[in-house]
Amino acid sequence: MSKIITGSSLILGSIIVIIFNFLLPGNLDAFSKNVVEVNTFTENYGDNHDLVQAYLTVIGLGLVIFLFGIIGIYKNVSNRDNNFKYFFLSTNALGVSLFLVSLAVATAFAGSADMNMKAYAMAQAAGQAASQAAQAGDQALMAQTAEQYNVASINSIIAGSSSAAIYTLFWGVFGIAGYIFYVSLISTGALILRSGNYYLSNLMNQITGYGFGIAGIVFLILNIIWKVNTEWGFRIFAISQIVWVILVIILAINFIRSDKK
Structure with a gap:
């Protein structure tokens, strides 16, 4: 495969992923706030579900x-x-596949979060109407609003349970994808070091090889200690993405500039 196509794909794909990931509502606040807490996450995705679903699709393309x-x-x-190149390809392909699955689940969650918030708002409105009817002493209206409140409450509970289940599934898949992602960084670094400095200078071979490897090991350990669905865990994952895209760009540029075919 052409070096230009390979390098350009690495650069374009990684840049698309990181840009649109940080454009997702709440993700830029990850360095200062807890954006993975269920209520915050639901509000960010529910209030902007159309935008979120569009961004998730673009990330998948990246x-x-x-x-x-x-x-x-x-x-x-x-x-x-x-030998090692097969492990390199397998871990990267598996990591991308799991992230694509997590994107599909996140897309479903965005729609579910929107319905959950609407159902909750309807239940709140029905509750207020029932309270006002009780204060007015209108028996017929009280019966009507009470029935509406009961139906709205049941719908809200169902929507909330569905949203919570998808939320849990998302972080489960995303967490596994994150671990595989870090292993793929390690395998990438190892492949660069094992395959020699054919395309890269000796210095760049060492920088990218050890860079990928060390980053993968460090972030894997950190995300084992702090799970990705926690405030600090997600913050660590966000930092790892920045490190990843920098290393990918360095690798790709040097790959393209190489005189070797």
Whole structure:
């Protein structure tokens, strides 16, 4: 595969992913607030569900483009490494696949969060109407509003339970995807070091190889200690994305600039 296509895919894919990930409502606040708390997360996704779903789709496209670049690296390594490159491709492909699944779940959650918030608002409105009817002493209206309140409350409970289930599923899949992502960083670093400085200078080979490897190990340990669905865990994951995209861009630029075919 052409070096230009491979390098460009890595750069374009990673940039799309990180830009639109931080454009998701609440994600830029991850460095100062707890944006993964269920109520905050629900409000961010529910209030902006159309925008969230659009951004998630674009992120998915970015991941596919990035994976195309990963396949390019796999092919360009050729016979300089006949063993570790399979692990490199497998971990990256699995990581991207799991993130795509988590994006699908997040898309469903955005719609569910919107319905949950609407159902809750209707229940609140019905409760206020029932209270006003009781104060007025209108027996017929009291019976009518009480029935409406009961129905709205049941709908709110159902919507809330559904949203909570999808929320839990999302963080479960996303957490596993995060661990695989860190393992893929380690495998990328190892492949760069094992395949030699064919495309990269010796210095850049060391920088990117050890950079990916150390980043993967450090962030994996940190996210094992602080789970990604916690305030600090998500903050750590956000930082790891910034480190990841910087390393990918450095690798891709040097890959493209190489005189080797």
